[in-house]
């Protein structure tokens with residue numbers, strides 16, 4: 070007998086039935102652009118999901134599992150669909166169903182590796198910092214060159230350069246005179262060990278925007294990695310932790326500087342069933358979540374004083390452009406930089422292949438998309454590429470290293486911060 074979807078979290082017919090098969094999404098789908106294969110595009114994948122739901126295809130058939138895994142969940146299709154198909158609400162439940170069905174057969178080592186990665190590393194940020202310290206040690210001693218011998222070539226190629234000091238959320242408070250409100254800074258997981266300078270720039274820019282900033286220590290990872298990996302129960306636990314931390318904090322707005330985290334947190338109510346009391350709390354919380362670039366674009370910032378004098382291009386993180394539909398704010402903010410020339414990149418919103426841990430699990434397709442992105446970036450002649458998500462930044466940096474390019478990768482907020490006199494933040 071064919072195994073299909075089951076339970077209340079199965080992909081809903083009311084979503085896939087809205088697909089009118091027009092194909093307008095195909096040219097926005099990175100995997101379709103690379104393969105020109107119908108089942109590697111949104112329309113084909115929706116048909117596959119429907120076939121499983123209707124009992125014509127087995128949930129664990131290799132073709133179905135391969136297509137659900139090859140999809141980046143970048144939602145480029147969703148952003149252009151004239152019929153409003155909520156593709157993200159199909160792919161994530163489909164993956165969760167596959168994950169549940171596979172769990173029974175999973176070898177012990179792979180179960181352990183997954184549990185270590187998701188349940189240990191991403192829920193205990195002290196462990197994340199310890200792993201980052203080891204990685205930094207390997208990077209500064211040159212031991213990382215031995216990674217290929219240990220079968221860890223991909224990890225060492227994609228890992229960001231780890232700075233000496235992480236940004237630790239320990240309840241810091243940064244007040245400002247005549248504050249217009251109080252912002253809660255989401256510090257995340259990878260961001261705090263790999264991009265502490267982005268958090269510092271975010272705090273300075275929020276203060277310039279007239280907001281006090283707090284960095285509560287009881288927050289945690291947003292849970293996007295768990296949800297993308299089909300671990301929705303863990304995703305719910307992680308969302309609850311951040312909702313409670315925000316409710317306790319008394320802040321007015323929950324500010325996120327990583328597009329993937331912002332998208333997950335804005336949509337966290339979807340993780341809870343209609344009858345679950347957490348759903349209403351998650352909806353109230355989600356209404357207060359903002360990307361830092363939305364916040365800065367909505368206020369009158371003081372005029373920047375320092376020239377940036379560079380040609381810039383902007384790489385749109387999928388989860389900012391497609392999931393949160395924030396596309397104009399980053400460009401408006403970059404255009405304010407004195408001396409900067411903004412050159413549009415071809416296919417700016419096509420995914421770079423990072424997509425959570427996609428660049429580790431789907432190495433070949435991720436590498437093709439990385440090359441495609443780096444080619445588009447180099448065509449612009451820019452010396453700096455601006456982005457707004459740690460995964461994109463790491464994927465771009467790795468691709469530029471391979472291309473032996475000196476183009477710098479920077480978060481938009483770091484570039485904005487550079488245009489003002491430097492202020493050291495109190496510990």
Ligand code: SF4
Nearest residue numbers: 088089091092094150
């Ligand atoms: S654009 Fe929307 S309606 Fe058209 S094929 Fe794609 S998902 Fe279906």
Ligand code: SF4
Nearest residue numbers: 098140141143144146
């Ligand atoms: S989410 Fe991205 S990769 Fe997946 S079908 Fe849509 S456009 Fe293609």
